[in-house]
Amino acid sequence: NAGVTQTPKFRVLKTGQSMTLLCAQDMNHEYMYWYRQDPGMGLRLIHYSVGEGTTAKGEVPDGYNVSRLKKQNFLLGLESAAPSQTSVYFCASRIAGKNEQFFGPGTRLTVL
């Protein structure tokens, strides 16, 4: 099992550019999450999904969109990147009824 994988690992964008971050999990988990982590801070929830075709807003959803067309994939989109979105983005998943979240290795995004 690969667990939770994220693509890409690093990316540099210019202000106003768009991009999509891909998260994939092969554990058949129902729930998937996107977090951002800024230096010296904890993780803040951007969006999450409790199943294929469903998404919900987290604490800091502005400027981001998500889609969960397939159970194993959760996409995070930035339509018009801003320097404030410079961060490390983590995807996580968990199985229904269990508390442990499994995290991907992260995507380090810099917006210039």
Next chain:
Amino acid sequence: GQSLEQPSEVTAVEGAIVQINCTYQTSGFYGLSWYQQHDGGAPTFLSYNGLDGLEETGRFSSFLSRSDSYGYLLLQELQMKDSASYFCAVDTGRRALTFGSGTRLQVQP
């Protein structure tokens, strides 16, 4: 709103015991989790407390008091590899977690 408080930094020596506290104020509470994160790495799950009391997993234990809105992570027989950041996280029932800002633990020889 939600708030979780934990110390920003803790220093201890190899072989010692260290306790990392977490107090929370949240609208809704189902349980408290702890995650470990090494520099440059991803968070990894350590423990979960849904009920009051102590949960033990090897060298790590976690405690919860719902009436005091308080929990702690206890690390025994500290090793150099335990140097990392530790996050408490509250399950507020939205099927997602709210994380604290983390405690950076430095283990010295």
